[in-house]
Amino acid sequence: MTTPRFDELIHAPTRLSLVAFLAATTWADFTVLRDSVGLSDSALSKQLTTLADAGYVEIRKAFVGKRPRTSARLTADGRTAFDRHVSALQEIVARAGGSVIPTESQA
Amino acid sequence: MTTPRFDELIHAPTRLSLVAFLAATTWADFTVLRDSVGLSDSALSKQLTTLADAGYVEIRKAFVGKRPRTSARLTADGRTAFDRHVSALQEIVARAGGSVIPTESQA
């Protein structure tokens, strides 16, 4: 079980989607990410930078043929932070009356 | 089961705490609320107004003896919105937890 730790960086709606999305896969493509969260190029680029600066995501710039392709994935730190944030949310909800949160998700 | 609906109003950290706290009790006192979320009087007053304007909380101004006392509680709408927001979070997390944790070491 993960130690709860509310993380403001992860909590923000777009970054929560982003991080959750990344938590579900390995490397994700810039365009896929952009479309999945519905952001402009610039907005995604900035959020990715923010997350990378925090050490939560790793950014890989590779070439597919001759064209650049940027992908990102969660780092171990990012995954931990995400898990802890989720725990924090669960704790909040549990205190709230616990009616809603099923505890199936931890592995 | 509640229909998921991400609610930006509720999602913001302080309001999430506030709403979750209120979801756990009936009427809560202004001072108790203020101390539980660690806000200044003005900040709490404003958040409470915001939540009341949204129809999520009901504010009661009563007198205890001769002194005014403000309390708040969730309305049915507030509770529904909270439940739905929690469901939305759950959904996000569920998607993220959907796949087994992959490779943790690489460089």
Next chain:
DNA sequence: AGAGTACTTTCCAACTAGGAAAGTACTCCG
């Protein structure tokens, strides 16, 4: 009267987020 309680409102400074547009860098095509 002056102090204090219990907020509410106003003012303000600090952020944050996101789009537009420009910039970078390199490729592809006629």
Next chain:
DNA sequence: CGGAGTACTTTCCTAGTTGGAAAGTACTCT
């Protein structure tokens, strides 16, 4: 070669949010 396009990144700027301080309201207590 030059123009168009891809794939982002950076800069500029606007808009919206948050919260504390301080002032305001209203009433009570000594």
